[in-house]
Amino acid sequence: MLTQEMVMTIHVLKKQGQAIQSIANQTGMSRNTVKKYLNQEVGCTPTYKVRANKASKLEPYKAYLQRRIQLASPDWIPASVLFKELLDQGYTGKIRILSDYIATFKPPKQVDPLVRFETEPGQQMQVDFTIIRRGKQPLKAFVATLGYSRASFVCFFDNERSESWFEGIKRSFEFFGGVPHELLFDNAKSIIIERDAYGAGEHRWNAGLLDLAKTYGFVPKACRPYRAKTKGKVERFNRYLKSSFMVPLQATFKEIGLQVDVQTANGYIGKWLEQTANARIHGTTQEVPASRLVQDRQAMLPLPIWDGNRTDILAISLRQQPIPVESFQHPLTVYDTLLGVPL
Numbered sequence: 001m002l003t004q005e006m007v008m009t010i011h012v013l014k015k016q017g018q019a020i021q022s023i024a025n026q027t028g029m030s031r032n033t034v035k036k037y038l039n040q041e042v043g044c045t046p047t048y049k050v051r052a053n054k055a056s057k058l059e060p061y062k063a064y065l066q067r068r069i070q071l072a073s074p075d076w077i078p079a080s081v082l083f084k085e086l087l088d089q090g091y092t093g094k095i096r097i098l099s100d101y102i103a104t105f106k107p108p109k110q111v112d113p114l115v116r117f118e119t120e121p122g123q124q125m126q127v128d129f130t131i132i133r134r135g136k137q138p139l140k141a142f143v144a145t146l147g148y149s150r151a152s153f154v155c156f157f158d159n160e161r162s163e164s165w166f167e168g169i170k171r172s173f174e175f176f177g178g179v180p181h182e183l184l185f186d187n188a189k190s191i192i193i194e195r196d197a198y199g200a201g202e203h204r205w206n207a208g209l210l211d212l213a214k215t216y217g218f219v220p221k222a223c224r225p226y227r228a229k230t231k232g233k234v235e236r237f238n239r240y241l242k243s244s245f246m247v248p249l250q251a252t253f254k255e256i257g258l259q260v261d262v263q264t265a266n267g268y269i270g271k272w273l274e275q276t277a278n279a280r281i282h283g284t285t286q287e288v289p290a291s292r293l294v295q296d297r298q299a300m301l302p303l304p305i306w307d308g309n310r311t312d313i314l315a316i317s318l319r320q321q322p323i324p325v326e327s328f329q330h331p332l333t334v335y336d337t338l339l340g341v342p343l
Contacts (some may be wrong), residue, residue, distance in 0.1 A: 020035060058098060069102065076243060079095060121296045122296050123148065125147065149293040150285060157262060162208055179217055187222065192204070216304065244276065
């Protein structure tokens, strides 16, 4: 069937006095075709057929994606996390299709420029506490990130008292298999009692931290206030931890009316650190943190050798979870069901 434009051309040429053979020669049609459309009334001219839209590979999963976005709100689950979840459900499309779709639901991004600086292997570990949830059942994460490799360690507490800082530091040393030469802190009151107490840069530190520093051999340092962010590595990881681990986990638990507590978060974090956070290609270094950790470990101070009577040091390797899965708040069958949803 001819297009409307071709039919119009036939009628125009006829009105201009052209013979049927001339019209056929000019349009490349047969004489019979020209006659056929000249004999048709104007209302019988052909119309364009609407091409049926091809079903998107993402179509069967859109309801699931909208539900995940709703449960995570006001936080946001990254496209890479949702892509892994859909792959486990049989999705065969590209991540680009997924990214374009969920972008329509994403709020505008706020720009937060950071000043970047690099450190030598084994030199520095940045530590911080980040708040996941406040209230009667608080959830807080101790986070340690090595400056060179960007390998990170996380364990969860319901407080950020000095004892929790010390416990997190010791566990991070065991996790990384060595002691960095210096630890960079922010201005947490649990750690720094008084800034510049003995002169510029000479701070009054928590006595327990000083004992820990003497035992392990690291030098505590503090971020400079009112300057460009010098602790950006761990702070960027904090955002990554929340978006790629906590938000999907909380959304999964919210689906069945449960709340993530300290024990539950600690039970899931080890697998995520090993298989996702420390196994990904880091956006800045373009290398895998677990691979660069080898160089960090070679340059770090060795762990103290205990006489066998010490029980306060929890040995953890990269092949283990930071904290054993124990004392969960819900029956084990609940967790078996949730394990079917990738995190």
